[in-house]
Amino acid sequence: MQSIPDLIAKKRDGKALSTEEIQTFINAVTNKTVQECQTGAMLMAIYLKGMTVAETQVLTREMMSSGEVMSWPDAWAGHVVDKHSTGGVGDKVSLVLAPALAACNCKVPMISGRGLAHTGGTLDKLESIPGFNIQQTQSEILEVLTSVGCCIVGQTEMLVPADRVLYALRDATSTVDSLPLITGSIISKKGAESLSALVLDVKFGRAALYKDLVNARELAQSLVTAGNSLGVRTAAVLSSMNSIIGRCVGNSLEVIESLETLKGNGPDDLMELVTTLGGVLLMMTGVASNLSEGKTRISEAVTGGEALSKFQAMMEAQGVTKETAQLLCSENADYYQVLRKSKTCIELKTQERGVVEDIDGLCLAHVLHKLGAGRSRTGERIKHSVGAELLVALGENVSEGSPWLRLHYETPAPTPEQMAQLQNSLVLASEENTNYQKRDLVQDILLPATNHIL
Template sequence: MQSIPDLIKNKRDGKELSTEEIQTFINAVTNKTIQECQMGAMLMAIWQKGMTDRETQDLTRGMMSSGEVMSWPLEWAGRVVDKHSTGGVGDKVSLVLAPALAACNCKVPMISGRGLAHTGGTLDKLESIPGYNINKKPSEIQKILASVGCCIVGQTETLVPVDRVLYALRDATSTVDSLPLINGSIISKKGAEALSSLVLDVKFGRAALYKDLGSAKELAESLVKTGNGLGIRTVAVLSKMNSTIGRYVGNSLEVIESLETLKGNGPDDLMELVTTCGGLLLLMTGEVSKLSEGKTKISNAVTSGAALSKFQAMLEAQGVAKEMAQHLCSNTDYYQVLRKSKYYTELKIQKNGVVVDIDGMCLAQILHKLGAGRTIVGEKINHSVGAELLVSLGDKVSKDLPWLRLHYETPAPTEEQIAQLQNSLVISEKNTKYQKQNLVQEIIPPGWF
């Protein structure tokens, strides 16, 4: 058996690791017989040299098998589903989609993660709700699914423990965008969930990990191949990520927009992703016969209030006090429950015209620096930090009206950051007719439209 330094050297030098060598690395992480610096070195070697399809499959399967793999009652066969996003700005799709799917007779054991790099994390958003407990044992997850139909939890000591360790180190070692590591992280968790169907929202654009459609498509095809290789029926959606999804960015603010969406007041771009991802999953489970039918069914679950009821039940099942959950789901005074920032400032529009672009990456990076994200593993974040977009792409706007409300505490935004935010808003002074485009550009494999 080769030593860990030998394995790191082999990958560093571009050699293909055998199944046994990959399992040796997985076992060392599982048994805590490897130093953190060695794990970081291996992650960097994988980032630099990549992995073959076979290596990626072995890595993913080993990570999945490093802990407990869930099992479900026979009567749930074919109905256990999930969705995963590669990360975006204002991406709150899971908070709306999971309860909508539960309202459509699906079981959704969603194992989510924290923020990586500039992208927000689903768990961080939900933890802005006082009492929300992301730590649930497999037996507790099954109990919640039986009574509610959905849960959104974190990785525990028993579920994919290797990924829980590597996930945090990827952020700290700047290896977030490694294709085989993304594969291993995403699909291992979904494999441990014992899913029947999975839809992946793979984003591309300025505010995504992958900037162009070609590289995102490569990732999507790889993820689909890995997922199907583990026996999960897997489809990927390729969606644009240049600006933001919806108008709210930041943990507690995104919870507010999710609740508004579940009350039937959601923005079109968010609902497009919710209905497309949800519609695909209903199609894969056989719940509907056409994608359009699936989209309609998910939309109806949201607008009817059925998904909101599931969301409230999920909050209560995961530790939120009943009166708090009821307040969030029946009132609009959200700050009776959620933390509100001490300060806010509004940025003004600098000329008349039409909004043709908003740089989501710039906004996310500045919010990260103001405390909405973390720069080191385990660092606390400020759930109240965020931003509200007061305009949308295509809006005709007038000079001196506010376009962004920035919520902050300590540190306060600098003059340079304010200037960067002002430059992130692009306004055309000409009589521009802005043509709004769908976020979803392609589905892998094709033919699902």
């Protein structure tokens, strides 16, 4: 058996690692028999030299097998599904999609993450609801899925332990942005969920990990290939991420917008993502015969109220009191009876008249992050009430002095520089000189088997 330094040298020199060599490395990481500096060196070698498709598939499989792999009742075969997003601003899709899928008779063991840097985390959003418990054992997850059909939880201690080590070191060694390492991290965790089907929302644009469609498509292809190699029917949706999804950014505000969406009052872009991602999953599992039917089924589950009922049941199953869950899901709910309200709200006003040509979602997210809506390091506390509401839409005509953003904050208050940054994130053009053109949110859909792009 080759030593760890030999394996590092081989990858450093640009050579492909064998299945046995990748197994040796992942076993050493899992069993903590490799020095941290050696693990960091291997990550840097992979980052610089890359991996073949075959290497990436082996890495993913070995990471998945480093801990427990979930198992489900035979009766659920073909209907256990999940979704993963590569991260965006205002991305509350999971909160609407999971209960909508459950309403369509799918089982959704959604294992989600926390926010880091400018990207919000699904778990942080749900924890703004008093009592919501994201820590569930495998037996508790099984119980919630049996009674409700969906759950949204954090990664268990025994699920893909190799990724827990590698993920932390990738951040420390500046090797986060590596195609094989991203692929291995995402797909190994989803593979360990023993899914029938998986859909990936791969973002591209100013506020996404990948700024352009070409690189995002390369990531999508890598993820789809790795997922299918594990026997999980995997597809990817490529969606634009320049502004924000919906109208709200910030944990409590995104929960409110999700609940409003589940009550049939959701913004069009959010519903487009929910129905497209859900439609792809229903098509891949055979619940729907094609994408159009799948999208319709998901839309009807939301507008008909079945998804809202599932969300209420999920909240109660994961620790929220019945009274709190009922209040949040009631018509004309006073959300701030339950959710924390920020100490201060101010509205920013337009400085001229014109057409809303652009809103810089990344700039908005960075300011909110500094005000406490996000975290800079793992374990840091966040302020669930901090956030912002867009009061205008792209392409809208606005007059000078009209409110366009409502900012919710605690302490510290935004600095003059931060207020200027927020104001500059709004781009207006005159009606005569506007370049605004409504663009499709979903650009491509990469399906399994044929790798056909719709």
